[in-house]
Amino acid sequence: MKDILTAPFMVEMVRTATNMYDHGWDERNGGNISLLLDEREVREYLDADRAIRTIPTGFAAPRLDGQYFLVTGTGKYFKNVQYAPAVNLGLVRLTNGGEIAELLWGFEDGGSFTSEFPAHMMSHVSRLAVDPENRVVMHCHPANLLAMTYVHTLDEREFTRTLWQMCTECIVVFPDGVNVLPWMLCGTNAIGEATAEKMKTARLVVWSQHGIYGAGRDLDEAFGLIETAEKAAEIYMKIAHLPRLNTITDEQLHLLERRFGVKGREGYLD
Ligand code: 2HA
Ligand code: ZN
Numbered sequence: 001m002k003d004i005l006t007a008p009f010m011v012e013m014v015r016t017a018t019n020m021y022d023h024g025w026d027e028r029n030g031g032n033i034s035l036l037l038d039e040r041e042v043r044e045y046l047d048a049d050r051a052i053r054t055i056p057t058g059f060a061a062p063r064l065d066g067q068y069f070l071v072t073g074t075g076k077y078f079k080n081v082q083y084a085p086a087v088n089l090g091l092v093r094l095t096n097g098g099e100i101a102e103l104l105w106g107f108e109d110g111g112s113f114t115s116e117f118p119a120h121m122m123s124h125v126s127r128l129a130v131d132p133e134n135r136v137v138m139h140c141h142p143a144n145l146l147a148m149t150y151v152h153t154l155d156e157r158e159f160t161r162t163l164w165q166m167c168t169e170c171i172v173v174f175p176d177g178v179n180v181l182p183w184m185l186c187g188t189n190a191i192g193e194a195t196a197e198k199m200k201t202a203r204l205v206v207w208s209q210h211g212i213y214g215a216g217r218d219l220d221e222a223f224g225l226i227e228t229a230e231k232a233a234e235i236y237m238k239i240a241h242l243p244r245l246n247t248i249t250d251e252q253l254h255l256l257e258r259r260f261g262v263k264g265r266e267g268y269l270d
Contacts, residue, residue: 002044009035010070013219025230030078034137035135037091039068057098057100059099063125074111085106090111118191119139120192126197127215133217134215136222138226139214141210148236148237150209157267159178167232167235171264173225176202179206180198181198183210203215204226
């Protein structure tokens with residue numbers, strides 16, 4: 001059996017959590033990541049038939065029955081993931097239609113998966129229906145996107161258009177746009193269901209006055225989506241209070257669509 005700490009999925013997870021912390025997106029215990037794994041790669045590193053303990057999830061997700069996830073722990077600090085992965089991360093397999101998580105590795109201090117596990121798992125279901133290659137759901141608290149939800153309309157078309165106008169690359173990176181939830185109580189099945197619904201039409205979902213969710217085929221894609229949206233929000237927060245003399249026009253956004261072979265969300269460009 002190979003050492004799981006050397007597994008490419010583990011190395012990448014630790015690097016990503018560290019990088020997110022270094023970006024200031026995950027203060028204290030803020031943020032969470034879940035990474036869908038292949039059974040074949042998991043079995044290279046552990047005996048997947050021996051559960052350390054079982055943890056009820058509190059929701060059903062039949063689509064995910066038998067699936068393996070590497071996930072950050074509740075109350076755990078991203079800052080510490082690199083120093084103690086086996087305490088701050090856990091590897092679980094969902095069984096009983098998603099109602100039970102079998103812990104196969106990690107959470108060594110008796111811990112459990114993130115409080116946002118419902119939002120993560122329900123979002124995986126939504127994204128897998130759109131893109132069978134989706135593997136990652138990521139949540140964090142980037143300051144400028146949060147700030148923007150205090151001063152910008154939460155209308156999804158307007159929110160997306162503003163971000164597209166802030167950096168030339170935005171429409172290329174997230175042509176599907178950014179969906180937005182109003183403030184809701186976090187850690188509940190209700191916000192999980194609402195997030196998953198929004199994940200059907202975009203890989204980025206803003207939680208107003210809280211943070212953002214990103215989804216992607218790998219950790220780099222999810223990270224890069226959030227990174228790009230956060231950069232755009234930063235520029236917006238630098239200029240929102242100033243007279244705007246120039247912008248990226250819809251005509252120019254159409255030029256970008258053609259040049260890069262992407263299509264902005266239906267009805268979002270004039
Ligand atoms: O504590 O970010 O949304 C982790 C969170 C909750
Ligand atoms: Zn959060």
